[in-house]
Amino acid sequence: MSSQWKSILGQLLIHLGLIIVVFIVLFPILWVVSMSLDPRNIDRPTELTLIPPGATLDAYIRVLKQPSPNPVAFHELFINSIIVSVGTILFSIVLAVTAAYAFSRFLFPGRQLGMLFFIFLQMMPAGATLAPLFVILQALKLRTELLGLIIAYASGTLPFAIWNMKGFIDTIPRELEEAALIDGCSPSQTFLRIMMPLALPGLAVTALFGWMSGWTEVILAITFLEDPSKFTLSMVLYGMQGQYSTSTPWSDFAAFSILFTIPPLIVAFFLQRYIVAGLTVGGVKG
Amino acid sequence: MSVTTKPVQSIGLRQALADLPVRLAKARLAYLYIAPAAIVMAIITIGPLLFQIYMAFTDYSVRHLNPKFSPKLIGLDNFIQIATNQTYIENFDFWRILVFDLVWTFTNIVIHVTTGIILALMLNYKGLIARRVYRALYMIPWVMPGLIVAVVWRNMFDTDFGAINQFLSIIARTLHDIGLLSVYEAVKIRWLYQPDPIVNLGGLLVLPLSYFAVLIVNCWLGWPFMMTVATGALQSIPLELYEAARVDGANRWQQFWRITAPLLRPAMVPAIMLSIIWTFNQFNVIYFVSGGGPFGMTEILVTQAFKLVNPQGKYGLASAFNIIVFLILLIITLITNRISRATEAYYV
Numbered sequence: 192m193s194s195q196w197k198s199i200l201g202q203l204l205i206h207l208g209l210i211i212v213v214f215i216v217l218f219p220i221l222w223v224v225s226m227s228l229d230p231r232n233i234d235r236p237t238e239l240t241l242i243p244p245g246a247t248l249d250a251y252i253r254v255l256k257q258p259s260p261n262p263v264a265f266h267e268l269f270i271n272s273i274i275v276s277v278g279t280i281l282f283s284i285v286l287a288v289t290a291a292y293a294f295s296r297f298l299f300p301g302r303q304l305g306m307l308f309f310i311f312l313q314m315m316p317a318g319a320t321l322a323p324l325f326v327i328l329q330a331l332k333l334r335t336e337l338l339g340l341i342i343a344y345a346s347g348t349l350p351f352a353i354w355n356m357k358g359f360i361d362t363i364p365r366e367l368e369e370a371a372l373i374d375g376c377s378p379s380q381t382f383l384r385i386m387m388p389l390a391l392p393g394l395a396v397t398a399l400f401g402w403m404s405g406w407t408e409v410i411l412a413i414t415f416l417e418d419p420s421k422f423t424l425s426m427v428l429y430g431m432q433g434q435y436s437t438s439t440p441w442s443d444f445a446a447f448s449i450l451f452t453i454p455p456l457i458v459a460f461f462l463q464r465y466i467v468a469g470l471t472v473g474g475v476k477g
Numbered sequence: 478m479s480v481t482t483k484p485v486q487s488i489g490l491r492q493a494l495a496d497l498p499v500r501l502a503k504a505r506l507a508y509l510y511i512a513p514a515a516i517v518m519a520i521i522t523i524g525p526l527l528f529q530i531y532m533a534f535t536d537y538s539v540r541h542l543n544p545k546f547s548p549k550l551i552g553l554d555n556f557i558q559i560a561t562n563q564t565y566i567e568n569f570d571f572w573r574i575l576v577f578d579l580v581w582t583f584t585n586i587v588i589h590v591t592t593g594i595i596l597a598l599m600l601n602y603k604g605l606i607a608r609r610v611y612r613a614l615y616m617i618p619w620v621m622p623g624l625i626v627a628v629v630w631r632n633m634f635d636t637d638f639g640a641i642n643q644f645l646s647i648i649a650r651t652l653h654d655i656g657l658l659s660v661y662e663a664v665k666i667r668w669l670y671q672p673d674p675i676v677n678l679g680g681l682l683v684l685p686l687s688y689f690a691v692l693i694v695n696c697w698l699g700w701p702f703m704m705t706v707a708t709g710a711l712q713s714i715p716l717e718l719y720e721a722a723r724v725d726g727a728n729r730w731q732q733f734w735r736i737t738a739p740l741l742r743p744a745m746v747p748a749i750m751l752s753i754i755w756t757f758n759q760f761n762v763i764y765f766v767s768g769g770g771p772f773g774m775t776e777i778l779v780t781q782a783f784k785l786v787n788p789q790g791k792y793g794l795a796s797a798f799n800i801i802v803f804l805i806l807l808i809i810t811l812i813t814n815r816i817s818r819a820t821e822a823y824y825v
Contacts, residue, residue, distance in 0.1 A: 293510035
């Protein structure tokens with residue numbers, strides 16, 4: 192009896208702690224929701240209420256119709272963002288999985304150095320490589336194309352993707368592959384038919400990282416793209432504040448922020464059940 | 478050498494020679510698998526990297542973007558200028574910024590990791606109700622785009638109408654109403670603009686109030702990643718270990734330090750290594766929340782380097798700055814890699 196009471200008390204205490212954290216997590220988000228419903232277009236709600244006086248969805252309608260001064264609708268920007276994000280995911284997964292497989296399974300000269308090489312490249316501040324990247328993509332005739340952005344973003348996600356996938360593949364029993372080889376699979380078939388399905392959780396994590404960088408990156412996109420019909424959502428969102436913050440249409444900015452955050456949340460929600468397992472196994476390196 | 482005359486060794490050598498074609502064939506396949514990633518990385522990052530190194534030793538500035546003017550090689554001048562603070566930038570002190578960046582990274586990582594592990598342990602409580610709901614909600618800071626987070630928090634830290642001060646005012650009023658506070662006044666903390674530093678150790682370690690503001694923002698952003706990593710690692714610890722420990726009379730505290738902590742370590746270290754790099758170079762939070770202010774006291778190395786390019790246009794100096802950042806991170810990573818052995822292959 193007493194141990195039962197103890198466990199109920201434990202539950203209550205833990206829930207109390209967890210709910211406080213939920214409050215901290217949601218506080219800024221509810222604040223943005225409140226701002227997006229406010230008809231006054233002010234930069235800060237004057238008091239802490241979730242539904243401000245005279246709440247309206249006008250800001251959402253304005254943003255969906257024409258989010259920027261350019262004659263481009265929300266859904267066109269949305270499609271561009273999807274193309275960039277999905278492209279980044281595919282590109283980085285294909286490159287990372289093959290490299291990670293080699294780092295995990297083969298012993299070859301330069302393996303340790305090779306792995307460090309990928310993380311070294313992440314140490315260069317991203318903003319600093321802007322000018323040379325501009326020149327290189329210009330030379331490849333990819334600078335003003337979404338494909339150019341995809342390649343640039345994928346290279347940014349590769350270090351984490353390779354490290355994470357390598358750790359994950361480490362934990363997949365090698366016997367499974369050996370069995371497949373004995374049964375007559377070629378190394379490539381083994382890789383595609385045995386490894387890839389087993390590495391699904393690791394792939395989910397890599398995918399979420401690729402998605403987030405493609406969806407939210409601003410600086411490269413603003414520097415490279417010229418044609419407004421190729422702009423992404425994050426660029427327009429960035430353009431809404433920035434240097435001219437005195438004239439920022441705050442309700443529009445808030446509404447746009449909410450709309451902008453929903454797709455990543457949906458993606459994260461669907462990938463979540465894989466992600467816990469993915470990072471688990473990927474992290475443990477005995 | 479005398480060693481090779483030993484029979485055991487010569488068998489080893491002959492064996493090794495016989496295996497060589499197989500090993501080479503395997504290695505060739507390995508290189509083939511790594512080639513695509515390496516080539517893309519080479520084009521996108523090595524090129525810029527080499528160009529960067531070149532620029533660091535020149536007086537490259539805005540006018541050299543025009544190919545008619547070629548920059549002059551000036552040796553180590555840029556590096557000397559930085560180390561001796563002769564950059565003609567307001568409030569510039571390289572060593573203070575470096576110390577601040579290290580303190581910023583260290584405090585962040587410690588808070589992210591401890592918060593992440595504590596919450597992972599709480600969520601791991603046996604029979605916890607609504608576990609999945611909490612986990613889903615806690616993902617939100619991680620998936621929120623950094624730019625939005627930074628802009629929103631900057632407004633929340635506003636002195637007059639910011640949500641933080643309003644919230645503190647509500648608490649103060651409640652305390653006043655129940656008689657715990659004699660005088661009530663609306664809270665007007667100047668989170669981002671308070672010019673007097675809270676900590677000032679000889680002008681080298683300077684922490685203004687805005688440091689705590691940006692720290693709060695980055696901790697809000699950073700702990701869910703650590704919690705996710707820790708959650709995964711916790712689930713892979715066999716429960717039998719705890720049972721055995723309990724039989725041996727270990728209390729909760731001992732169980733944590735002798736079982737949980739050592740088994741969490743291998744999972745946490747690679748995440749921490751990457752996190753150190755990301756935090757050391759955390760541009761968004763510093764640039765968009767405090768803007769490095771007040772008086773450049775919350776500037777970190779990357780935001781300072783960015784300001785050298787835009788608006789200063791001093792590309793050469795900025796490149797030297799970036800190379801310094803690179804070298805510092807290289808040293809930190811090599812140390813952590815030595816501790817964690819993260820690059821070793823599974824099958825050795």
